[in-house]
Amino acid sequence: MEKGIEELYNCSLRKLSHALRKIKCVITAFNTNIDIVHFLRSGELERVISQCDRRELVKKIQKPKNKIFRNEDFLAGLLLSMKTGEGMEWIIKKKRVADWIRENFSADDYRMGGFAGITANALARLGVKTIYPHVPSLSELQVRLFIESDKIRIPVEAEGNLWFKKPSEAVRYDDEPLIHWIFEYRAGMEVGINEKRIVVPQPNRFIATWDEKNTRLYVDETFVKGVKKIIDEVDLALISGYHMMVESECFPKEDYLKRIRFTKRLLNEWKKTSDVKIHLELAFFADLNVLRATLIHLSETIDGISLNEGELAQCINCLGNRELSRAIIEGSKIEAFLEGLIFLIRKLSLEKVILHTKDFCIAISRKPVERDLLYAMIAGNCVAMAKAVTGKFCNIDEIREILKNKKVSLSVKGLKSFRSLREELNKRGCQPLGNLSFDMDKYILWFMPMKIVKNPLSTVGLGDCFAAGFSLLAY
């Protein structure tokens, strides 16, 4: 089986080169920001914890609020993420907490952040000819984080005219930089709180976000006008960014519903005038009511949706199936993932759903299917894995070289999960269509074990890289 998979990888990269010659333009929206990365060192959290109210902290870990008003909320989120190894993002609601983080942790690296910015860079590096990212704040640091900037175009208005410019020419010096703090941790790291010790099960990251634009799903007017002019030439639109909206007194339910409805109208306008395919990467939601509204409003408009296992559990929970959601979080059984994906695709009448985990991917698509999603999942894995290995965005030649690297190998856990899934599908009477795909009545299901690297250089944005590679071959 492993040999057959190697051949699929080679074939997928050939298909990707071919697709890149055909694809003209891609839109990436809506969230772009600056990520300040801090690599956690052992011992430093104990020092910070000692400055805080430990009883309050323990309570907040037991009853997480998913948003940050005080330093203890921030530490609770970080420790919870470290304890479970689950990637999370919590929104900072008080500026003084953002200031306190800046005083207490070093800025180890400044990186492109947010789905729209990350996928724009990933696609540019792969060789997509023109990419139109939505960039809410065009501060100097933000525009400098675009690579291959000849391929990136940003609409700019002046004296009643609209032009598409390179990021460096679109800079707005007065724009506030939108900063998200990324705390990367390694497997095996230990933190002590009172007598208890937390041991990190797998490498991942916790994000603490202080950002007044993306957290309100701000959309730039010039971007809206600009896209109208070029939408005819656009093949794909990759979207995300709904996950940062959190209901509060100054951002009540009507406000987030207004933002979701506004983007829905925008996406529908794009679809009316062009054949653009729209792919949504879900991301971790701090507010499950916002997640439910996003799913319900966008499900008719989008062509496909990708998400990881934590996000799948969130979706199932917010759509009312708590028990199944818990089974997914516990994570040991592939049947729970399968049930969850079937529940989601049926409940929302979706066309395509793709679950990406570190060890494997499962895609389900409604019949009749036009694309073999095995190749798309491999393309997604290649783009993400190359980023994990090098910490950089890679082109196809670089990806080919990385695949030869001995440190990269097919996940044993992924292969094992496949055997359990095959048994389960067999029990349900689903016929195999090939080695890794199955007929499920109205749908086709594909499974792919992932190539992984033991110690990734970084974990932030890997899901976004996956979505970029995947979408190029999925539509």
Ligand code: GLC
């Ligand atoms: C979220 C975060 C952003 C990060 C991205 C990576 O969108 O807000 O800071 O770069 O996730 O996927």
